[in-house]
Amino acid sequence: MSQTLLLAKDIIKTFRNGEQETCVLKGIDLTLTQGKMIALQGASGSGKSTLLNILGLLMRPTSGELRLLDHALTGLSDGSLSSYRNRHLGFVFQYHNLLPDFTALENVAFPAAAPAGRLTGDIRKRALELLDKVGLSDRSHFLASQLSGGQKQRVAIARSLINNPKLVFADEPTGNLDQDSAKQVMALLRDINRNDNTTFLISTHDNSVAANCDEIVRIIDGKIAN
Numbered sequence: 001m002s003q004t005l006l007l008a009k010d011i012i013k014t015f016r017n018g019e020q021e022t023c024v025l026k027g028i029d030l031t032l033t034q035g036k037m038i039a040l041q042g043a044s045g046s047g048k049s050t051l052l053n054i055l056g057l058l059m060r061p062t063s064g065e066l067r068l069l070d071h072a073l074t075g076l077s078d079g080s081l082s083s084y085r086n087r088h089l090g091f092v093f094q095y096h097n098l099l100p101d102f103t104a105l106e107n108v109a110f111p112a113a114a115p116a117g118r119l120t121g122d123i124r125k126r127a128l129e130l131l132d133k134v135g136l137s138d139r140s141h142f143l144a145s146q147l148s149g150g151q152k153q154r155v156a157i158a159r160s161l162i163n164n165p166k167l168v169f170a171d172e173p174t175g176n177l178d179q180d181s182a183k184q185v186m187a188l189l190r191d192i193n194r195n196d197n198t199t200f201l202i203s204t205h206d207n208s209v210a211a212n213c214d215e216i217v218r219i220i221d222g223k224i225a226n
């Protein structure tokens with residue numbers, strides 16, 4: 001049986017702007033099991049990024065329960081949450097968020113080490129392997145600012161894998177790419193999913209991206225539609 005990686009129960013998120021309160025997530029229940037590639041869909045503003053940020057431990061819910069690898073996370077300190085995040089989770093964003101003045105290699109290694117010449121042997125080796133996996137061995141010493149949009153996103157995917165996460169959250173990973181680059185990125189995510197059994201939760205407006213996933217979950221009116 002597949003292992004449950006992450007369990008979310010009755011997640012509620014309310015934002016407050018001055019007097020105004022907006023309840024974006026109104027009771028999300030979701031289970032992510034190992035090895036799946038899951039698309040997260042929903043109208044613009046439905047709360048996809050908010051949910052990814054909460055599941056990725058980058059934002060706290062207003063209420064609700066989260067369990068990662070059967071550990072309860074509710075009430076943990078920021079430091080403990082960071083430690084869970086660094087050990088088990090990876091992130092890919094729409095706008096890649098690379099450091100433009102650092103090389104592809106340094107960007108990939110960044111979540112595991114201090115950048116700029118202080119890469120230890122193991123981390124450097126792993127970063128080079130990952131650049132090879134995403135087809136960019138020959139760009140390892142290019143600055144991020146010298147790469148194309150598709151290449152930057154592939155570097156960002158390599159970076160998301162540096163700490164061997166079980167679960168990777170991708171927020172519109174193809175949203176900023178042309179069709180060919182988007183296809184390459186999706187094929188790459190699928191390869192990693194099949195070869196390493198890495199689980200992906202991918203928010204996307206693109207139905208062809210969603211159709212390439214194992215499952216689609218939709219947020220409608222603040223809940224997961226059944």
Ligand SMILES: Nc1ncnc2c1ncn2[C@@H]1O[C@H](COP(=O)(O)OP(=O)(O)OP(=O)(O)O)[C@@H](O)[C@H]1O
Pocket residue numbers: 015016017022024042043044045046047048049050051
């Ligand atoms: N920090 C914040 N403060 C107040 N409101 C916020 C905040 N972050 C998000 N929201 C609101 O929460 C709602 C959901 O935003 P979110 O970015 O999660 O939606 P989304 O489904 O990812 O949208 P899109 O598909 O357009 O990227 C929006 O109405 C947004 O204005």
